Amino acid sequence: MWKSQAMKILKTLGIFIIVAVVGCESTTPAKNTDAVKAQKPMERVAGHGTSEADRKEYIAEHDVNADGSVSRAEVEAFRKSRFNSGDTNQNGVLDENEYIDEFMGRLDQQIADERKSHIKQTHIRFKSLDKNNNGLISWEEYQASGDRAFAHLDKQNTGRVVAQGDERQTRGARSVLSMPTSHSVSGFLALYDENADGVVTREEFDSHRKQAFIATDLDKDGALNFNEYLLEFEGRLEQQAKRIRDQQRKQAHVRFGVLDKNKSGAIEWDEYLAMGLSGFDRWDVNRDGLVSAADPLPKNENWRSDRDSRKKKSE
Numbered sequence: 001m002w003k004s005q006a007m008k009i010l011k012t013l014g015i016f017i018i019v020a021v022v023g024c025e026s027t028t029p030a031k032n033t034d035a036v037k038a039q040k041p042m043e044r045v046a047g048h049g050t051s052e053a054d055r056k057e058y059i060a061e062h063d064v065n066a067d068g069s070v071s072r073a074e075v076e077a078f079r080k081s082r083f084n085s086g087d088t089n090q091n092g093v094l095d096e097n098e099y100i101d102e103f104m105g106r107l108d109q110q111i112a113d114e115r116k117s118h119i120k121q122t123h124i125r126f127k128s129l130d131k132n133n134n135g136l137i138s139w140e141e142y143q144a145s146g147d148r149a150f151a152h153l154d155k156q157n158t159g160r161v162v163a164q165g166d167e168r169q170t171r172g173a174r175s176v177l178s179m180p181t182s183h184s185v186s187g188f189l190a191l192y193d194e195n196a197d198g199v200v201t202r203e204e205f206d207s208h209r210k211q212a213f214i215a216t217d218l219d220k221d222g223a224l225n226f227n228e229y230l231l232e233f234e235g236r237l238e239q240q241a242k243r244i245r246d247q248q249r250k251q252a253h254v255r256f257g258v259l260d261k262n263k264s265g266a267i268e269w270d271e272y273l274a275m276g277l278s279g280f281d282r283w284d285v286n287r288d289g290l291v292s293a294a295d296p297l298p299k300n301e302n303w304r305s306d307r308d309s310r311k312k313k314s315e
Contacts, residue, residue: 069292093266163198
């Protein structure tokens with residue numbers, strides 16, 4: 001029942017996203033634009049990225065003895081455990097189905113965990129919008145949150161939020177089930193830039209929010225109760241999860257081809273381990289045999305050059 005109602009909302013709007021509350025995750029439905037699609041979900045594979053948050057994630061995932069650092073032996077043990085769990089027929093290699101199934105199992109668990117967090121935050125957002133605590137979000141309350149969101153980015157009061165090419169967003173741990181938010185200009189444009197011209201006018205913004213409010217108000221009483229608010233969000237969350245799974249499954253097939261160096265149709269243990277050690281070398285910048293906070297953060301170009309140099313010496 002709830003799925004059909006949620007899809008009705010999405011079909012009415014032809015959109016995919018959430019409404020903006022400054023300081024919270026965006027909560028207004030929005031269109032499924034190329035800008036939104038560009039926010040690719042990422043596999044939780046620690047070792048990607050070059051930030052402090054990326055390194056902390058890498059250490060947390062591989063630090064078997066919980067001493068705050070990661071050794072090559074710990075990486076090998078971690079990879080061996082994962083390899084064995086994927087090798088369901090226990091023939092010593094991972095065929096393509098085994099590799100994909102192991103990865104998708106981890107992805108599904110991550111999506112489920114993040115979904116719980118999203119739903120919990122939905123309760124918080126609803127209470128934040130319901131200023132008079134009557135269990136309903138009136139149009140006035142809804143619009144007031146929009147006023148704050150727009151003013152947060154339109155600091156010069158120009159009536160426009162304009163794309164900023166050099167904008168950089170700070171991020172923490174990786175998330176696969178993420179949504180664009182109104183906290184940044186790029187996220188705001190992904191939500192509200194209907195004509196994709198790099199500008200959101202106040203008129204565009206108000207029109208979009210009015211349509212979203214009307215579509216979410218299923219009983220047409222002029223206010224949003226929590227079930228309506230949650231139902232709309234859950235529908236979009238399920239759509240996002242499906243899109244993520246489809247994208248990540250395709251990427252996993254590509255990764256399988258990369259890992260299968262000898263093109264045998266299966267990933268052997270040495271091939272699987274080599275990928276893990278490549279990630280270790282990337283983070284062990286000071287070459288002391290450990291990945292820890294003592295290492296400088298890696299630079300992509302330096303890591304590639306160093307890796308290629310070591311590879312040539314071993315040939």
